[in-house]
Amino acid sequence: MHVHRYEQAWFYFTLGLLIVFFSAVMTAALAFGVNVPSPQGVVNPNDLSTTDFAEPGVRQLSDTVYEAYVVGRMWQWDPAEIRIPAGAHLKLYITSSDVQHGFKVMGTSLNIMVVPGQVSLATHTFDEPGEYLVICHEYCGIGHPQMSAKIIVEPVQEP
Numbered sequence: 182m183h184v185h186r187y188e189q190a191w192f193y194f195t196l197g198l199l200i201v202f203f204s205a206v207m208t209a210a211l212a213f214g215v216n217v218p219s220p221q222g223v224v225n226p227n228d229l230s231t232t233d234f235a236e237p238g239v240r241q242l243s244d245t246v247y248e249a250y251v252v253g254r255m256w257q258w259d260p261a262e263i264r265i266p267a268g269a270h271l272k273l274y275i276t277s278s279d280v281q282h283g284f285k286v287m288g289t290s291l292n293i294m295v296v297p298g299q300v301s302l303a304t305h306t307f308d309e310p311g312e313y314l315v316i317c318h319e320y321c322g323i324g325h326p327q328m329s330a331k332i333i334v335e336p337v338q339e340p
């Protein structure tokens with residue numbers, strides 16, 4: 182079969198691009214720890230009272246591992262403040278009790294779609310102390326621009 186020289190050139194160019202894109206995705210995932218939040222289950226968004234989201238907040242699981250249950254609702258994050266020590270490995274479970282929201286932690290790779298009825302899990306290790314601003318990045322109504330929270334990573338005292 183005869184393939185025109187130009188067509189052949191474009192074919193190899195396209196193949197090259199695919200390899201570049203695939204390498205970029207793998208580098209982001211493996212070298213920079215960018216992971217897609219995974220669905221962990223379903224809840225009834227109208228009744229979170231029988232779930233772990235009944236009392237949103239942070240719990241310590243071990244020396245360095247913490248879990249947080251966060252609920253997005255118009256127009257606030259509950260809790261609006263998460264406090265953990267530096268070096269903490271945070272397992273963040275999140276859902277919405279009304280419409281779709283977006284949980285983006287500035288300065289980190291944490292970026293989660295918050296879908297009513299769906300529980301999403303994302304993990305992140307906070308090595309740098311400081312205050313991390315959380316914004317909602319999915320338009321959710323009139324109060325959307327005010328929908329923010331913060332994650333406070335406290336420096337660990339040397340004994």
Ligand code: CUA
Pocket residue numbers: 253254256281282283317318319320321322325326328
């Ligand atoms: Cu919640 Cu925008």
